[in-house]
Amino acid sequence: MGDAGKMNTTHRRLILLLLALLCALTSGCRRDQDAGKVRIKFWTFPLWTGITGNEKDGTTEDWPRLKIKEFEKTHPNIKIDLEVVTWQGGMQKLDLSALSGTYPDICYLATANLPKYASQGILEPIDADMTPEEVADIYPNVLDCCKYQGKTYVWPWLCNALVLAINVDLFKERHIEYLIPKPPERGWTYDQFTEACKALTFDRGDGHGKVYGYALYGIPLSVEYQMLTLVLGFGGQVYNKEGTQFTLNSPESIRGFQFLMDLLDKYKVVPPGPAGMQGGQVGQMFANQEVAIESSTSGVLKQLKMSAAKGDFPYFNAAIVQPPHLPGYKPASMLSVGGYAIFKQTDARKRRAAIEFARFLTNEENCRALTVIGQFPARKSVGNIYPGDVDMGVVSRLIPISRVYFTAGAAELNPVINNIYQSIFTHAMTPAEALADAEKKANKILAQDALEKGLDAKGGKQ
Amino acid sequence: MTGQDSTLKRIIKSRWAYFFVAPAMIHFLVFSVYPILSTVYLSFVRFNLQGNTWVGAQNYQVALSDSIFWKSLANTALYTMVVVPVGVGIALFLSSLIFPLKPSRQNFFKGAFYLPQVVSAVVISMIWLWMFDSAHGLLNYLLSTLHLAPISWLGESRTALPSLMFMAVAGGGGSAIILYLAAMGGIPDSLYEAAQIDGANRWIEFWKITLPLLKPTTLYLVVMGTIGSFQVFTSIYMMTRGGPNFATNTIVYRIYQTAFEFLKLGRASAMALILALIIIGISAIQFKWLGTEVEY
Numbered sequence: 030m031g032d033a034g035k036m037n038t039t040h041r042r043l044i045l046l047l048l049a050l051l052c053a054l055t056s057g058c059r060r061d062q063d064a065g066k067v068r069i070k071f072w073t074f075p076l077w078t079g080i081t082g083n084e085k086d087g088t089t090e091d092w093p094r095l096k097i098k099e100f101e102k103t104h105p106n107i108k109i110d111l112e113v114v115t116w117q118g119g120m121q122k123l124d125l126s127a128l129s130g131t132y133p134d135i136c137y138l139a140t141a142n143l144p145k146y147a148s149q150g151i152l153e154p155i156d157a158d159m160t161p162e163e164v165a166d167i168y169p170n171v172l173d174c175c176k177y178q179g180k181t182y183v184w185p186w187l188c189n190a191l192v193l194a195i196n197v198d199l200f201k202e203r204h205i206e207y208l209i210p211k212p213p214e215r216g217w218t219y220d221q222f223t224e225a226c227k228a229l230t231f232d233r234g235d236g237h238g239k240v241y242g243y244a245l246y247g248i249p250l251s252v253e254y255q256m257l258t259l260v261l262g263f264g265g266q267v268y269n270k271e272g273t274q275f276t277l278n279s280p281e282s283i284r285g286f287q288f289l290m291d292l293l294d295k296y297k298v299v300p301p302g303p304a305g306m307q308g309g310q311v312g313q314m315f316a317n318q319e320v321a322i323e324s325s326t327s328g329v330l331k332q333l334k335m336s337a338a339k340g341d342f343p344y345f346n347a348a349i350v351q352p353p354h355l356p357g358y359k360p361a362s363m364l365s366v367g368g369y370a371i372f373k374q375t376d377a378r379k380r381r382a383a384i385e386f387a388r389f390l391t392n393e394e395n396c397r398a399l400t401v402i403g404q405f406p407a408r409k410s411v412g413n414i415y416p417g418d419v420d421m422g423v424v425s426r427l428i429p430i431s432r433v434y435f436t437a438g439a440a441e442l443n444p445v446i447n448n449i450y451q452s453i454f455t456h457a458m459t460p461a462e463a464l465a466d467a468e469k470k471a472n473k474i475l476a477q478d479a480l481e482k483g484l485d486a487k488g489g490k491q
Numbered sequence: 492m493t494g495q496d497s498t499l500k501r502i503i504k505s506r507w508a509y510f511f512v513a514p515a516m517i518h519f520l521v522f523s524v525y526p527i528l529s530t531v532y533l534s535f536v537r538f539n540l541q542g543n544t545w546v547g548a549q550n551y552q553v554a555l556s557d558s559i560f561w562k563s564l565a566n567t568a569l570y571t572m573v574v575v576p577v578g579v580g581i582a583l584f585l586s587s588l589i590f591p592l593k594p595s596r597q598n599f600f601k602g603a604f605y606l607p608q609v610v611s612a613v614v615i616s617m618i619w620l621w622m623f624d625s626a627h628g629l630l631n632y633l634l635s636t637l638h639l640a641p642i643s644w645l646g647e648s649r650t651a652l653p654s655l656m657f658m659a660v661a662g663g664g665g666s667a668i669i670l671y672l673a674a675m676g677g678i679p680d681s682l683y684e685a686a687q688i689d690g691a692n693r694w695i696e697f698w699k700i701t702l703p704l705l706k707p708t709t710l711y712l713v714v715m716g717t718i719g720s721f722q723v724f725t726s727i728y729m730m731t732r733g734g735p736n737f738a739t740n741t742i743v744y745r746i747y748q749t750a751f752e753f754l755k756l757g758r759a760s761a762m763a764l765i766l767a768l769i770i771i772g773i774s775a776i777q778f779k780w781l782g783t784e785v786e787y
Contacts, residue, residue, distance in 0.1 A: 124751055127540060145754055150541040238626065247646065248732050302625040304735035305646020310624075319626075441753040444559070444733065451735035455648050470558070477553060481537055 066108040067382040071097070072133040073111070074119050082401035089113050092398070100389050107382045127151055135383040138370040140174040140183055145440050146370070147177035153371040154180040158384045171407045173433045174366040184387040185368040185407035187399050190427040191258045192362065194329045195225075197346040199240065199321040203228045215350040215423045216360060219262070219288065222322075222353035226298035229321035239300075244311040244320045245289055247304035247451045254363050255308070255324035256450065258352040260285030261361035261432070267446075273479065275442070275471035277449075278464040286460035290453055304454035316342050324352075326365065327424040328403040349420035351427060362431040366407065441478070445470045530760045538756035550761035560762060562737045563745040564769075566652060570741065571720035574659045579712050581660065582667030583705070587697065589668065590675045601672065605665035616729035619658045620645075623730075645731055648738040655726055655739055667712050674708040675701065710781040714774050721770055742766050 071093070079087020080095055090113050097109045112133070114122050120142065126132040127146060138146070146152050159181065164172065167185055175183035200209050208225040210217040217225075226242025233240070245256060257267075265282030268275060292299050300306070300314070315323040316333060323329070327349055337344035354360035369387040374380035389395070396406035400414050403421070405428060415421035449467050452458040458466065502509065534550050536543035554560050589600045607615060622629040623644035631641040644654040682700050691699065724743045727733060733740035733748075742762070750759035 121751070124754070127754075128756070130540065149539055149754060247735050300626055301641070302643025302646035305623070305625060305643045305651065305731075314626075441755070443752070444737075444748065447732075447734065448736060451737075455646065455735045457648055457736050 066106055067376075067378045068108045068110065069134040069379055069382050069386065071109050071111050071386065072114055072119075072123070072136040074116055074137050075113055076137070077401045096390060096395065100386055104382070104385060107386070109386065132372045134374065134379060135369055135371050135386055137186075137367060138183055140185075140366040140368070143175070143177055143182055143370070146372075147180075147182050151373045152177075152182040153374060153380060153383075154182060155184060155371060155384065155387075156181045159184075163388075166408045166410050168407060168409060168429055170364055170429065170431060170433055171366050174364055175368060183366070183368040183370045184384075184391055185366055186391040186396065187368070187404040188364055188366045188407050188428060189326045189328070189404055190362040190364060190424050190431040191255055191324065191326060191352070192349050192424055192427065193352055194315065194323045194325045194347050195350055196315070196318060196321045197348050199229055199318060199345075200225070203231065205229070209348070210350045212419045213422050214426060215348070215419075217350065217353050218356050219353045223292070223296060223298075226292065226322065227296055230296075230298040238319065240318065241300050241314075241320050242298035243292060243322045244306070244314055245293060245299045245303035245450070245454065246306040246308050246311050247447070247454050248307040256289065258324060258360070258362050259289060261363075262352055262354050262358070263288065264355075264358075273475060275468050275475065277446075277471075278468040283460045283464060286449065286453055286464065289450075290460065293454065302454075304451045318342075318345060326403075327405075327421055330420060331403045349423045351423060359430055360427070362427045364428070364431040364433060367404075368407065441474050442471050445474065530763055533757050533760035534764050536757050538754070543757075546757065550757045551765070554758055554761045554765065559737055559740060560742070560745055563733075563740040563742045566738070566740055567721055567723070567742045570652065570656055570659075570723060571717055573653075573656045574663070574720050575713060575716040577656075578660050578663055578716060579667060579709065582664040582671055582712070583709075585664065586668050586671035586675060587701070590672055597672065601669055604668045607662040608665040612725040613729060615658075615662055616726045619726070620730050623654055645739075646735060648736045651731055651735055651738045655723075655730070658726060659720075659723070667716075670708050670712065671705065674705050678704050706781060710777065713781060714777050717773055717777065718770055721766065721773075 073093050075089035077092065078084070078089050079091050084091070090111065093111055093113065097111055101107060101109060123132070123136065123146075127149065132151060143152075168188070171185050171188045172181065174188075175181050175185050195209065197209065200206055205225060205228045208217075208221060208228070209215075210221075229240065229242040231240055232238070260282060261267075263281045263285040265279050265285055266276050268277075293301075293303065300320070311320060311323060312325070312329075314320040315325075315329075316336065330347055330349065333347055334344070336342065351360045352362055369390055371380065371383045371387060374383065391407070393408070393411050396408055396411040397414050399406055405421075405425060406414060413422075413425060415425070445467050449460075449463045452463040452466070453460050533543075535545060535547060537546045537549070585600075585604065589597055592600070621627070625631060625641055625643040625646060628644070630644060634641060642650060645651050678701065682704075683696055686696050686700060722743050723741050724747065727739055727741050727744045728747070731739040733744050743766070746759050746762045746766070749755050749762060
């Protein structure tokens with residue numbers, strides 16, 4: 030080996046030595062920096078991109094990272110590790126993490142999924158951590174959504190009420206603007222809704238197929254509760270107050286489901302074969318202006334604008350209205366609530382840190398950020414975050430009177446409730462028969478659930 | 492002592508064989524034996540992340556008293572009884588048509604029929620979902636050109652399961668055709684020449700020579716097809732979620748729902764073991780009926 034070769038080898042060794050030293054130093058620094066800190070694992074879903082939702086190169090991590098930075102600044106002894114899980118696989122990931130005991134310390138959770146995890150005893154009850162002022166500041170029905178068997182498990186952040194989205198342009202095209210419900214409530218009766226659906230069901234004769242007033246569907250992603258707003262407006266209840274009995278089999282609910290069947294068979298204002306349609310297909314048909322009225326949430330207007338801007342379909346004017354109601358009665362709407370759940374903790378410091386972070390994420394400033402996704406704050410004190418917006422005003426008026434839907438054993442009851450739609454849409458059963466069948470199945474599940482909970486309560490754990 | 496020594500010596504002597512077998516054995520123990528034993532254990536407990544409770548045979552009792560489980564079992568059995576024989580029959584028929592062709596043409600058809608096998612089941616389900624769509628689907632478009640009323644393929648109890656069966660049969664014969672063609676190539680020409688001398692026509696040749704000598708391949712396809720059909724899941728999950736009216740709820744979809752949607756792992760394990768017993772039983776019967784020795 031010549032001098033040049035020896036020099037090269039020496040250089041290489043020197044560089045390697047320096048790199049190793051640098052690695053040791055940086056890892057040592059990191060350890061020193063985080064030493065003594067409480068480290069918590071935070072999972073969230075991609076709620077929006079960027080900070081304001083308008084950044085061109087925004088990512089779904091931007092807002093949570095900013096919040097973590099702000100929180101860590103005021104809580105220098107806490108270090109938060111973020112993971113943004115996808116909507117598609119996030120719930121499965123959470124399930125698997127729960128099964129393997131590697132769950133996060135704090136996670137965004139839609140309260141629809143609360144019973145599944147709370148029943149496994151892997152969530153921390155947070156009643157003792159909320160001050161009376163904080164409890165009083167949350168809409169009571171929103172707080173009820175965050176409870177499982179009387180205990181609060183989710184620190185509520187956002188909420189929404191199920192409404193109807195209407196295609197205003199189609200109303201104008203059919204010269205029925207007078208049927209568009211009037212603000213501020215934008216309420217209408219079942220008769221007015223049906224009249225509008227009839228007028229909105231037509232064929233332009235241009236070979237692009239028929240336009241329908243409304244759309245029913247029998248294959249939802251989870252439980253179908255959007256169409257349930259139309260059913261429950263007749264006065265039915267899904268469960269008793271304790272959540273121990275299925276009570277949907279009532280004359281009021283039979284009337285409600287019969288109303289759906291009338292839309293299908295009598296008035297023919299919905300696309301045929303709804304039992305084979307998925308919820309997503311209805312959304313697509315509304316966007317394609319093939320359906321004029323869609324059961325949805327307020328977020329649909331924002332989504333329509335964004336998709337139309339991307340060129341997915343031509344823009345059209347849409348508005349939010351209440352679900353129909355019986356004359357002299359209030360409409361029935363369902364609440365959807367999201368917030369932060371703390372998973373089971375053995376370390377008191379970590380638990381405190383997670384609670385503090387949940388409190389921070391749901392503070393007034395962060396509640397105001399919900400305008401980005403068209404959601405509403407769970408806290409009354411935040412006030413109206415959509416001043417002058419008639420559409421959002423319709424929803425905010427509905428929130429305090431909307432119902433809590435989910436209860437114990439909810440996940441197992443979903444197929445039973447979905448089957449009511451499928452049985453009647455396929456004409457396999459009448460609404461009365463389908464509800465009687467569902468009652469039998471649902472109460473069997475609830476009884477089994479109670480039996481298993483009794484087993485747990487007795488102990489005998491291995 | 493001497494015996495033990497000799498065993499030890501044999502192991503030491505074959506240490507490299509054990510060394511090379513070890514990864515496969517470890518994989519088998521960790522990913523097959525351990526999960527099976529865990530499933531057996533879980534089927535006797537009420538699963539809870541905070542600790543399991545021994546419930547004896549209760550999970551089996553609850554599973555067997557679940558009307559949706561029975562409906563799922565019946566759907567799966569019907570699906571298998573139609574998809575497997577029809578699929579194998581079509582594959583055999585097509586193979587018989589392809590086999591006499593020139594090798595280059597054979598390769599073209601092999602590739603064409605095998606192509607759907609390399610496409611993801613999710614993608615295939617999405618394509619068929621569009622074809623079955625009652626408003627914009629290809630099938631109803633074809634019906635409309637014949638002035639026939641549209642059919643809600645996946646929206647009616649009587650058409651949903653047959654639609655999924657049709658989809659499985661239409662796209663699932665590729666590997667069966669490849670196997671049949673390979674097996675047909677292995678049948679000695681001398682047998683056909685002898686039959687021709689004896690005056691046998693093409694049909695007799697097929698019936699008396701080809702079909703009996705394809706029995707091992709048919710057995711393999713029937714057994715594997717039955718196991719695969721009993722495990723049908725992707726198309727159900729993507730296209731119907733078991734509906735309408737539980738008409739397409741299959742047993743594996745029910746196990747998935749019970750385990751991962753309801754987090755009832757104990758009950759789901761009991762269902763999985765019931766399914767395993769059913770498949771073992773059916774496979775045993777198939778081996779008895781079709782499993783004769785074939786010598787060329």
